Amino acid sequence: MANVYTPGLKVTARTVVKKTRRLPIFGQVLVKVGQRVGATDIVARTDLPGKVYPANIANALGVMPDEVPTAMMKKPSDAITKGEVIAETKGMFGFFKGQYQAPIDGTVDNISHITGQVMLRENPIPVTVQAYVDGTVAEILEREGVVVQTVATFVQGIFGLSGEAHGPLRRIAERPDAIVAESAIDESCRGKVLIAGSFAPLSLLKKAIAVGARGLVVGGFDYNDIKELLGKDLGVAITGGEKLGTTLVVTEGFGRIAMAQRTFDLLAQNEGRIASINGATQIRAGVIRPEIIVPLEGVSAEGHHEAPLVGLEVGAPVRCIRFPYFGKLGRVTALPSELAKMESETMVRVMEVTFDEGGKAIVPRANVEAIEG
Amino acid sequence: MSDHAASAPTRDFSSIRSILATDCGSTTTKAILIEKNDAGEFRLVTRGEAPTTVEAPFEDVTRGVLNAIAEVEELRGRKFLSGEKMITPQIGEVGADIYISTSSAGGGLQMVVTGVVKSMSAESAARASLSAGAIVMDTLASNDERLAHEKIERIRQLRPDMILLSGGVDGGTVSHVVALAELLSAANPKPRLGIGFNLPVIYAGNKEAAGEVQKILADKVSLQTVPNLRPVLEQENLGPARDAIHDLFLEHVMQQAPGYKKLISWTDAPIMPTPGAVGLIIQSIAKRQNISVVGVDIGGATTDVFSVFGARKSFNRTVSANLGMSYSVSNVLAEAGLDNILRWVPFDIDQAELRNRIGNKMIRPTTIPQGFRELQIEQAISREALRLAFVQHKAFAVSLKGVQKERTISDAFAQSASDTLVNMMELSMIVGSGGVLSHAPRRSQSMMMLIDAFAPEGVTELVVDSIFMMPHLGVLSTVHEAAATEVFDKDCLIRLGTCLAPVLAKGKEKVGEEILRASLTLPDGTRKDVALKVGEVLLVEVPYVEGKKTRAILTPSKRYDVGNGAGVPVETEMNGGVTGIVFDGRGRPLVMPSEAGERVRRLTAWNAALNVYGEAR
Numbered sequence: 001m002a003n004v005y006t007p008g009l010k011v012t013a014r015t016v017v018k019k020t021r022r023l024p025i026f027g028q029v030l031v032k033v034g035q036r037v038g039a040t041d042i043v044a045r046t047d048l049p050g051k052v053y054p055a056n057i058a059n060a061l062g063v064m065p066d067e068v069p070t071a072m073m074k075k076p077s078d079a080i081t082k083g084e085v086i087a088e089t090k091g092m093f094g095f096f097k098g099q100y101q102a103p104i105d106g107t108v109d110n111i112s113h114i115t116g117q118v119m120l121r122e123n124p125i126p127v128t129v130q131a132y133v134d135g136t137v138a139e140i141l142e143r144e145g146v147v148v149q150t151v152a153t154f155v156q157g158i159f160g161l162s163g164e165a166h167g168p169l170r171r172i173a174e175r176p177d178a179i180v181a182e183s184a185i186d187e188s189c190r191g192k193v194l195i196a197g198s199f200a201p202l203s204l205l206k207k208a209i210a211v212g213a214r215g216l217v218v219g220g221f222d223y224n225d226i227k228e229l230l231g232k233d234l235g236v237a238i239t240g241g242e243k244l245g246t247t248l249v250v251t252e253g254f255g256r257i258a259m260a261q262r263t264f265d266l267l268a269q270n271e272g273r274i275a276s277i278n279g280a281t282q283i284r285a286g287v288i289r290p291e292i293i294v295p296l297e298g299v300s301a302e303g304h305h306e307a308p309l310v311g312l313e314v315g316a317p318v319r320c321i322r323f324p325y326f327g328k329l330g331r332v333t334a335l336p337s338e339l340a341k342m343e344s345e346t347m348v349r350v351m352e353v354t355f356d357e358g359g360k361a362i363v364p365r366a367n368v369e370a371i372e373g
Numbered sequence: 374m375s376d377h378a379a380s381a382p383t384r385d386f387s388s389i390r391s392i393l394a395t396d397c398g399s400t401t402t403k404a405i406l407i408e409k410n411d412a413g414e415f416r417l418v419t420r421g422e423a424p425t426t427v428e429a430p431f432e433d434v435t436r437g438v439l440n441a442i443a444e445v446e447e448l449r450g451r452k453f454l455s456g457e458k459m460i461t462p463q464i465g466e467v468g469a470d471i472y473i474s475t476s477s478a479g480g481g482l483q484m485v486v487t488g489v490v491k492s493m494s495a496e497s498a499a500r501a502s503l504s505a506g507a508i509v510m511d512t513l514a515s516n517d518e519r520l521a522h523e524k525i526e527r528i529r530q531l532r533p534d535m536i537l538l539s540g541g542v543d544g545g546t547v548s549h550v551v552a553l554a555e556l557l558s559a560a561n562p563k564p565r566l567g568i569g570f571n572l573p574v575i576y577a578g579n580k581e582a583a584g585e586v587q588k589i590l591a592d593k594v595s596l597q598t599v600p601n602l603r604p605v606l607e608q609e610n611l612g613p614a615r616d617a618i619h620d621l622f623l624e625h626v627m628q629q630a631p632g633y634k635k636l637i638s639w640t641d642a643p644i645m646p647t648p649g650a651v652g653l654i655i656q657s658i659a660k661r662q663n664i665s666v667v668g669v670d671i672g673g674a675t676t677d678v679f680s681v682f683g684a685r686k687s688f689n690r691t692v693s694a695n696l697g698m699s700y701s702v703s704n705v706l707a708e709a710g711l712d713n714i715l716r717w718v719p720f721d722i723d724q725a726e727l728r729n730r731i732g733n734k735m736i737r738p739t740t741i742p743q744g745f746r747e748l749q750i751e752q753a754i755s756r757e758a759l760r761l762a763f764v765q766h767k768a769f770a771v772s773l774k775g776v777q778k779e780r781t782i783s784d785a786f787a788q789s790a791s792d793t794l795v796n797m798m799e800l801s802m803i804v805g806s807g808g809v810l811s812h813a814p815r816r817s818q819s820m821m822m823l824i825d826a827f828a829p830e831g832v833t834e835l836v837v838d839s840i841f842m843m844p845h846l847g848v849l850s851t852v853h854e855a856a857a858t859e860v861f862d863k864d865c866l867i868r869l870g871t872c873l874a875p876v877l878a879k880g881k882e883k884v885g886e887e888i889l890r891a892s893l894t895l896p897d898g899t900r901k902d903v904a905l906k907v908g909e910v911l912l913v914e915v916p917y918v919e920g921k922k923t924r925a926i927l928t929p930s931k932r933y934d935v936g937n938g939a940g941v942p943v944e945t946e947m948n949g950g951v952t953g954i955v956f957d958g959r960g961r962p963l964v965m966p967s968e969a970g971e972r973v974r975r976l977t978a979w980n981a982a983l984n985v986y987g988e989a990r
Contacts, residue, residue, distance in 0.1 A: 025563065049561060051522070051526070052522060052525045052559040052560070053522055054521035054522060054525070054555075054556070054559065065548065109559060110555060110558065110559065110589075112551065112552075112555055112589075114547060114548055114551040114552075114585055115548045115551050115552040115555060117521075117552060117555055119555065119558075119559045121559075158736050158737070159736045222725070222729065223703075223728045223729045223731070223732030224725060224728050224729075233703070233704075233706070233707030234703060234707075235695055235701065235703055235704030235707045235708070236674075236695055236700060236701050236703065236704055236735070237700070237703070237735050237736050253729075253732075253733045253736060253737070254728075254729040254730075254732035254733050254736070255726075255729040255733070281736075283700060283735065283736055283738060321733075321737045321740055322733070322737065322740040322741075322742075322743065322747070323730060323733075323743070323744065323747055324743065324744055326733065342742075342743045342744070343743060343744045343745055344742045344743060344744055344745050344747060344748035344814060345748075345814035345815065345987075346741060346742065346743075346748070346812075346814050347814075348741060363743065364740075364741050364743055366739050366740055366741050367740045367741065367743060369737075
């Protein structure tokens with residue numbers, strides 16, 4: 001394969017970020033193209049059909065299924081109120097009537113003469129979608145949502161937990177390779193997105209959650225701690241639905257590993273600015289990485305040109321993403337075209353990397369990622 | 374070979390010279406070129422691959438297909454593309470006569486199935502969907518112990534590509550089937566792809582309920598009714614439901630996937646789900662050689678197991694959706710447990726470190742092991758992924774089986790996991806496929822992984838797919854079976870060798886006891902005698918020689934069975950291979966020492982016997 005390498009995580013001071021904000025089902029879009037929106041502004045809304053309650057009226061009233069339509073006092077689509085009698089038997093001489101009271105507020109969905117079952121539906125559940133980032137509406141997806149565009153500092157992580165959050169950035173580590181003490185997090189961190197260093201022990205994340213921090217961004221995290229945190233093993237990397245209270249974004253991987261200097265510097269430079277962060281990760285087809293977006297105030301997307309992706313070429317900055325060089329940063333110094341035999345005897349396409357800390361190594365191309373930005 | 378052939382176009386393929394085939398996987402699109410050589414044989418000529426382009430920014434599967442074929446063009450030195458179009462048929466030295474494809478991109482075909490009784494119609498519905506190449510996200514049944522509103526919530530959450538609704542024998546219960554349709558209607562399920570588009574639902578249940586089901590669902594879903602997949606209790610009729618799944622996969626699901634409309638217009642045969650095509654090939658091997666076969670395809674996210682057993686050549690397929698070597702590698706750790714993975718690791722390692730390494734493989738799934746120990750860890754994990762997938766398969770491959778099968782009513786009620794059709798002593802061949810098996814640096818590593826994971830008994834041949842081309846050959850077999858067979862035998866299969874594993878039939882194992890004597894006559898006429906003791910692994914290096922097998926007289930000790938019963942000799946013939954004939958005296962089930970030092974010592978000795986990692990390892 002001509003270009004076997006892992007596209008890098010984006011770590012860039014200034015880029016145009018476009019976020020598609022989509023409803024789960026068709027609904028109403030509330031904004032217009034070109035409109036300025038704030039992160040928490042609602043841009044689209046819809047009503048999800050309410051929860052369904054199957055009611056076996058035939059059993060409840062002791063009648064045959066085909067007698068249920070006659071016993072029903074409500075038709076499909078009729079509104080019902082909790083406690084209201086919605087079905088009744090004729091009884092004998094007007095006495096001994098069996099009655100069925102609605103267990104919910106909502107509507108009648110369907111009445112079956114075959115099964116004697118009646119489907120009741122709760123009132124619709126309103127669902128809204130927020131803009132998520134401060135920006136401009138770039139596109140309307142008819143009845144589905146919008147695309148919000150902003151010029152921002154943009155950092156992708158490798159793995160995260162919990163969903164969208166917003167708050168000002170606050171640096172709590174002095175250096176990207178520092179392990180922050182729990183004492184660095186106090187009440188003043190409430191509502192903030194905290195920038196830690198190389199590794200967050202579980203206790204640090206728990207402290208962040210306890211004080212109400214919006215997010216914690218860190219180089220490494222222990223895989224085993226996820227189980228303790230969530231109460232279950234994380235079998236596949238599909239996250240974002242957790243309700244931790246504090247969104248976690250891991251920038252490098254599992255284990256004790258320093259945050260890349262460039263990532264740390266970029267986030268530190270933006271200290272005090274409002275960031276939109278999301279821990280949602282999906283490492284499958286349709287890959288989703290966790291992210292930190294810091295919109296740049298007063299900067300327009302017009303006239304902004306993205307630097308072209310260069311891929312892997314001699315001189316390109318790279319990060320090693322697998323043992324034995326995991327986490328090391330360097331530059332490509334040679335790209336031999338022939339396959340090379342690794343210690344494992346695997347024949348692969350390789351590159352020579354000269355590490356920032358000194359020394360060189362031959363590494364499989366699949367085991368590095370380009371540092372993009 | 375298959376009933377898919379019936380739906381293939383009627384073009385005459387008898388005089389073809391070249392075939393281009395692609396498999397659009399979740400990550401990579403793989404193209405192969407097959408050509409007829411001067412000797413009149415169809416052979417693999419070259420292959421190319423490129424990243425699959427279903428996702429943004431490309432969102433057009435044909436882009437990856439064109440890139441993979443462009444690599445084939447470059448390697449073969451002739452044109453197959455005219456701009457962005459495929460050239461078919463071949464004219465002179467330009468183009469290919471046939472273009473075909475399989476697909477599992479975008480997560481493959483994801484289905485929900487329903488039935489009235491969990492172990493009967495619902496199980497038959499699951500079997501129909503699996504044999505069509507789908508992933509079954511959930512099986513809902515009237516008696517599955519979930520409350521009605523829980524089932525409705527579940528259907529709403531899942532967003533499958535398609536639902537198969539079954540239940541009731543013809544003339545049997547109507548109300549239960551209608552109740553299932555009412556649940557579906559109340560859930561008003563939405564498809565995974567294509568907002569605002571109606572979900573395809575196949576009804577294959579009691580024909581007398583079809584009218585009511587139609588009334589309930591017609592306005593909400595795209596409903597197709599086919600003959601009952603369980604018309605009477607003792608008989609399955611999976612063919613019509615399976616064909617409908619294939620048709621809807623093409624007509625609805627694929628139409629919503631980016632670029633597939635164009636891809637469908639290019640192909641000379643219907644695009645098949647990748648596992649469906651692999652299943653065809655596994656069935657074809659079993660049929661041609663009249664043997665029982667187990668096939669496995671271990672991928673990054675999922676592991677598929679296929680089996681064909683018994684006189685009726687009953688076919689079963691299971692997919693273990695979260696057992697795989699990259700995306701799902703942490704799930705293997707979660708399901709198997711660290712101790713089960715560690716038992717295959719021939720060195721000491723810190724447990725927290727091992728967990729983090731596995732976690733890092735999950736979040737960076739495309740990386741490869743550079744060092745020996747990394748390789749050994751991956752191969753240890755693969756043994757557990759394969760073992761667990763096989764356990765799941767054995768539990769599913771019970772009683773009712775394959776395309777059409779009859780059984781008595783008493784059998785039907787006695788159905789349980791212990792009724793598995795998978796008989797390891799009857800099993801003649803294990804076929805391995807997937808990166809960790811096909812691309813292991815040494816073939817002896819693949820052989821050892823398969824033996825450790827599947828624990829074959831008696832005499833079992835082991836083979837691997839050389840470069841993952843079984844899907845291509847599966848779909849090719851629907852239009853040109855001879856070409857598919859020729860390429861399969863000559864280029865696809867790597868014959869690893871044969872495993873001989875005596876099984877203790879009575880009493881207890883005694884350390885150092887001799888359990889088997891074998892007298893071998895190799896293909897070159899050389900004689901070799903082997904004596905196997907408890908706990909030993911021995912290798913006799915015998916290559917595969919076409920048309921010439923090793924003749925063997927196997928005499929187990931009186932408490933051991935090698936195929937004909939305890940102490941009864943077996944006279945047989947077997948193939949050698951790139952590894953050879955392996956004598957496995959470790960017993961069944963394989964029990965590993967719990968003490969770390971002893972475990973490492975034994976693993977090292979077994980690995981040394983097959984030269985699995987080289988002498989210094």
